Amino acid sequence: MKNPPLPSYEQYKKDIIGNDIKWPLLTVKSCETGLLSLLPKTTKRGWPWSEEVLPSDYSSTIRWPKITVVSPSYNQGKYFEETIRSILLQNYPNLEYIIFDGGSNDETSEVINKYRNFVSFARSEKDRGQSHAINKGFSLASGEILCWLNSDDYFTEGALKKVAKTFMETGAQFIYGDSYNLKNEKLYPSISPIILDRYLSIPGLAQPSVFWSSSIHQPIWEELNCTMDFELWMRIAKGVKKKYIHEFLSIARVHDEAKTYSSDEKMKEKWKEDHERQWNVYGPIKNWDKLNRENKYLQRIFTVIPYLKSFF
Amino acid sequence: MIQRLLDIFYRDAKSKLKLYNRFGGYFNYKKMLLSQQHMEKFSENLAPILSDEMGLPVYFLTGKKYLYQTLFCIYSLRKCSTQKFHFVLVDDGSFDKALIDRVRRQIPGSRIILADEIAMNIEAKIPMEKYSYLHKKRHEYPHIKKLTDIHTSSQHEWKIVIDSDMLFWSEPKEFIEWINQPKQPIFMLDCEESYGYSRALMSELTGAKLYDLLNVGVIGLRSSTIDWDKLEMWSKVLEEREGTSYYLEQALSAMLIGDQPSTTLSRASYIVNPSKEQVEDGEGCLHHYVDLSKEHYFKVAWKRVAGV
Numbered sequence: 161m162k163n164p165p166l167p168s169y170e171q172y173k174k175d176i177i178g179n180d181i182k183w184p185l186l187t188v189k190s191c192e193t194g195l196l197s198l199l200p201k202t203t204k205r206g207w208p209w210s211e212e213v214l215p216s217d218y219s220s221t222i223r224w225p226k227i228t229v230v231s232p233s234y235n236q237g238k239y240f241e242e243t244i245r246s247i248l249l250q251n252y253p254n255l256e257y258i259i260f261d262g263g264s265n266d267e268t269s270e271v272i273n274k275y276r277n278f279v280s281f282a283r284s285e286k287d288r289g290q291s292h293a294i295n296k297g298f299s300l301a302s303g304e305i306l307c308w309l310n311s312d313d314y315f316t317e318g319a320l321k322k323v324a325k326t327f328m329e330t331g332a333q334f335i336y337g338d339s340y341n342l343k344n345e346k347l348y349p350s351i352s353p354i355i356l357d358r359y360l361s362i363p364g365l366a367q368p369s370v371f372w373s374s375s376i377h378q379p380i381w382e383e384l385n386c387t388m389d390f391e392l393w394m395r396i397a398k399g400v401k402k403k404y405i406h407e408f409l410s411i412a413r414v415h416d417e418a419k420t421y422s423s424d425e426k427m428k429e430k431w432k433e434d435h436e437r438q439w440n441v442y443g444p445i446k447n448w449d450k451l452n453r454e455n456k457y458l459q460r461i462f463t464v465i466p467y468l469k470s471f472f
Numbered sequence: 473m474i475q476r477l478l479d480i481f482y483r484d485a486k487s488k489l490k491l492y493n494r495f496g497g498y499f500n501y502k503k504m505l506l507s508q509q510h511m512e513k514f515s516e517n518l519a520p521i522l523s524d525e526m527g528l529p530v531y532f533l534t535g536k537k538y539l540y541q542t543l544f545c546i547y548s549l550r551k552c553s554t555q556k557f558h559f560v561l562v563d564d565g566s567f568d569k570a571l572i573d574r575v576r577r578q579i580p581g582s583r584i585i586l587a588d589e590i591a592m593n594i595e596a597k598i599p600m601e602k603y604s605y606l607h608k609k610r611h612e613y614p615h616i617k618k619l620t621d622i623h624t625s626s627q628h629e630w631k632i633v634i635d636s637d638m639l640f641w642s643e644p645k646e647f648i649e650w651i652n653q654p655k656q657p658i659f660m661l662d663c664e665e666s667y668g669y670s671r672a673l674m675s676e677l678t679g680a681k682l683y684d685l686l687n688v689g690v691i692g693l694r695s696s697t698i699d700w701d702k703l704e705m706w707s708k709v710l711e712e713r714e715g716t717s718y719y720l721e722q723a724l725s726a727m728l729i730g731d732q733p734s735t736t737l738s739r740a741s742y743i744v745n746p747s748k749e750q751v752e753d754g755e756g757c758l759h760h761y762v763d764l765s766k767e768h769y770f771k772v773a774w775k776r777v778a779g780v
Contacts, residue, residue: 219779221518221519221551222518222519222779223520224517225517325780328516328517329514330509330510330513
């Protein structure tokens with residue numbers, strides 16, 4: 161088995177911050193009354209427009225672990241404000257939020273400028289694609305817990321608190337939860353499978369609901385366009401303590417431009433290319449059908465266990 | 473061989489089954505243990521609490537296994553009171569560099585009385601040659617260290633020692649008043665008498681009518697008045713006549729206090745073995761989580777203190 165080509169974060173960091181920017185970056189400023197009153201006004205209602213997680217929900221007796229969220233963006237301006245607000249309005253007391261835009265030519269730059277003063281770092285420049293933007297973001301990260309949230313997805317109310325609490329309670333290094341898919345203004349639940357090392361090669365996790373400890377982080381394989389998330393999970397989640405939060409932590413938008421759901425022929429080709437790249441490095445997965453079958457039955461058993469427990 | 477098999481397949485199994493049933497079945501018991509693990513892990517993230525050298529001294533016997541409970545107890549006290557406290561952590565024999573660093577980080581300003589210092593104090597006050605039974609008990613029954621290892625220290629004349637498995641829910645005024653001006657012993661009241669020895673024998677040895685229901689969750693004594701000769705003799709006679717008991721330290725404390733005037737903390741506010749409802753309502757100002765209340769302690773109480 162070969163190793164995937166991974167970039168050096170040291171070099172990225174050096175190129176990005178130069179001599180002008182202090183590292184670690186400043187955390188998102190917190191406000192006793194919550195950020196809602198400080199963020200740009202909006203006429204939209206509900207989460208994350210007129211609602212926020214109350215700052216008093218975060219006990220001051222706890223040293224909340226630092227969470228770094230990276231948002232890569234490219235021409236998703238119509239959704240991006242919701243993404244940014246869903247992160248900031250968590251009012252999480254120890255948050256680092258980094259945005260890397262790939263030089264969008266829609267309303268993205270306006271949105272970023274509106275929120276620039278509230279985030280730890282935001283930059284718009286041409287890049288080599290989504291994975292490159294995510295890697296640039298993580299090269300600046302100083303959080304204990306890491307995740308990325310694409311510019312068309314958003315967190316549910318209180319998601320970061322649930323994740324931090326689970327990290328603190330269980331000491332898990334890899335945490336994942338459920339997600340909703342939002343299609344035509346309707347929410348469809350996407351329940352994550354319970355993952356075991358043996359079945360890590362089977363995709364199934366909802367990317368925006370996955371969080372991991374910086375102690376296991378590795379750069380993303382930039383040549384991959386579509387499968388970079390589960391290729392990363394395969395590398396970092398193996399052999400570490402994993403914990404499943406049976407709650408909806410994020411909402412993933414299903415639209416024509418979304419890579420995961422696009423029926424575009426070009427996108428299908430990109431998925432194929434990614435799989436081939438992975439095969440070239442990791443080789444074919446042995447007994448693929450058998451693994452899938454096993455996993456399917458296991459997931460059924462996992463679904464039944466909570467009901468069985470309730471009888472005892 | 474048969475004896476061992478009997479132990480494994482009958483006695484051990486039976487006692488485990490009994491334990492599971494007491495805590496509502498196997499799954500509930502395991503859930504409680506998982507919650508305990510969560511509490512332990514979570515304690516690492518509690519924000520630092522300053523211990524003020526000029527504050528009111530509060531003693532804990534603690535170590536590797538119980539520090540997380542000590543931390544939660546201290547945090548709950550800080551949450552309920554603006555009073556400044558000086559926390560003194562007495563090594564139960566398990567302190568190492570990592571634990572000392574952790575205490576320095578999470579309770580800056582606290583004093584740790586380490587094993588070496590304890591050994592010197594003990595050698596000075598209750599030497600092995602004269603108090604061999606107390607020394608023997610120290611090795612086989614760690615609870616007695618709450619008397620021997622804490623009250624041989626000469627730092628404070630009066631010392632209030634509190635158990636780690638307790639949480640404060642509102643300002644403990646009587647407790648604070650006592651530490652401010654200790655004049656007589658103080659203790660909290662149990663939900664049922666647990667001395668482990670007959671009252672007749674205890675009274676015979678002390679020549680005093682003992683207090684009912686003394687619980688050592690909170691106990692304040694004057695170190696200089698502890699009669700170590702009597703303690704040596706009492707512990708020996710109690711065990712010779714009525715065998716060993718988990719509650720020996722509680723019995724000895726009750727005997728040390730005897731019938732001298734003492735402050736008893738109200739049972740309504742300082743609750744031993746609180747019910748689920750009492751925990752959920754945060755009733756009273758202090759809970760001592762013994763016996764079945766451990767379940768509510770691990771599943772509910774600490775989360776409320778931490779605010780999660």
